[in-house]
Amino acid sequence: MSALVQAHDLAKVFDVSPPWLNRVIERKPRALLHAVDGVSFSIEKGKTLALVGESGCGKSTVARLLVxxxxxxxxxxxxxxxxxxAAFKASEGRAGSEGAALRRRIQMIFQDPYASLNPRWVVEDIIAEPLLxxxxxxxxxGRRTRVGELLQSVGLSPLDMAKYPHQFSGGQRQRISIARALATQPDFLVCDEPTSALDVSVQAQVLNIMKTLQRERGLTYLFISHNLAVVRHVSDEVGVMYLGRLVELADKQSLFAEPRHPYTRMLLDAIPKMHDTGRARTPVQGEVPNPLNPPTGCSFNPRCPHANARCRAERPLMQKIGGVTVACHAVEEGRI
Incomplete structure (x- = not known):
């Protein structure tokens, strides 16, 4: 099956320098933040790729680049x-263009259902906005009929369209966000931690709705999360990010059964397991380095128990090793 979405060497650099005069007085250089630094992946139609990693690793920046x-x-x-x-750039300020048609096919569900819905609008106006x-x-x-259908598709009532966002629970608000994202009948949904602000039981309901919609409509998802239990439930393929780079990319079964990269192993080892009660777990070692001054070579080397001189000097490239795509000198050399 051919890939619907392909990212090639995606990078995003933010200039976070203080004002010019401050830099001159304090004799400081410009400060550049490499939020995403050469990320490549593809997603097949109807499949889900999950991106995981610690806060600040660049997951949400990837999401915003894709939409x-x-x-x-x-x-x-x-x-x-x-x-x-190119289509996005050409479509700026132009309705009916090729880029506008593309934007209809790519939609986003944001992390916080409290912040992503306009509190002054009723639900009907919120969901109808993309249609207009x-x-x-x-x-x-016609708009009212369509909004009613969208509300029913996410488990809400058409009668809810007259209410305001504050009259709903967090889980119901996220369902409204999903209904709004579905209004343009997209093919690809970018989901930026859509359940992280919800209670665990509500998370399960929202995830099940998303899985059902994917099955019924053939949707393709990029699912961003730091919760590996959620990722295991929703994904077909998993990409692990660290400091703006992908360090491992594998199908779900391979990644959870036999993680290759030391960082992936560290993340999985930190998950409490029912049958391991009483066993001492290896804590996640060290702190994430300052992204404005990342380490040379492999960015994970200060926290890695397998790091050697090559890891500290040479940046590893993503390569296929044993059916898994991984960026690690230790794996490449067979040291782990």
Whole structure:
């Protein structure tokens, strides 16, 4: 099956320097933050790729690059054989263009259902906004019918369209966010930690709705999370990120059964397991380095028990080793 989404060497650099005069007075150079640094992956149609990693590793920046909220500093994105970045750029301020059609097919579900819904709008207006923006349904009665159908598809009632966001629980608000994302009948949904702000039982309900919608509509997901239990439930393939780079990319079964990269092993070892009660777990060692001043060579080397001189000097490249794509000198050399 061909890939619907392909990212090639995606990178995003933010200039976080103090103002010019401050830099001159204090004699400081410009400060550049490499939030995403050469990430490549592909997602097949109807499948889910999950990106995991600690806070600040660049997961959400990847999400914003994929939906066109950020322009990449380097690299590109292909969607259904089309150069997505060029289409996004061409569509700025132009309705009905090729890029606008692409934006209809790519939608995003944000992390915080409390912040991503306008508190002054009723649910009908919130969900109908993409329909109006893209000129999909013009008459009011048609919009009301479509909003009612979307609410039912996420387990809510059409009667809810007259309510305001504050009248719903967190899980119900996230369902409204999902309904809004589905309004344009997209092919690809970028889900930026959509359940992290919810209770565990509510998380399960929302995830099950998303799985059902994927099955019924053939949706493709990029699912961003730091919760490995959630990732195990929803994903087909998992990418592990560390300090703006992918360090391991494998199918779900391989990654959870036999993680290769030391960082992946560290993340999985930190999960409490029912049958390991009483066994001392290896804690996640060390702190994430300052992204403004990352270590030379492999960015994980200060925390890695297998690091040697090569790891401290040479940046490992992603390569296929034993059916898994991994960036690690120790794995490449057979030391682990």
């Amino acid at each position: 066109g909220l950020y322009a990449p500093t380097r690299g590109g994105l292909t969607f259904d054989g089309q150069d997505a970045q 923006e893209h000129g999909l349904i013009h008459d009011r009665e």
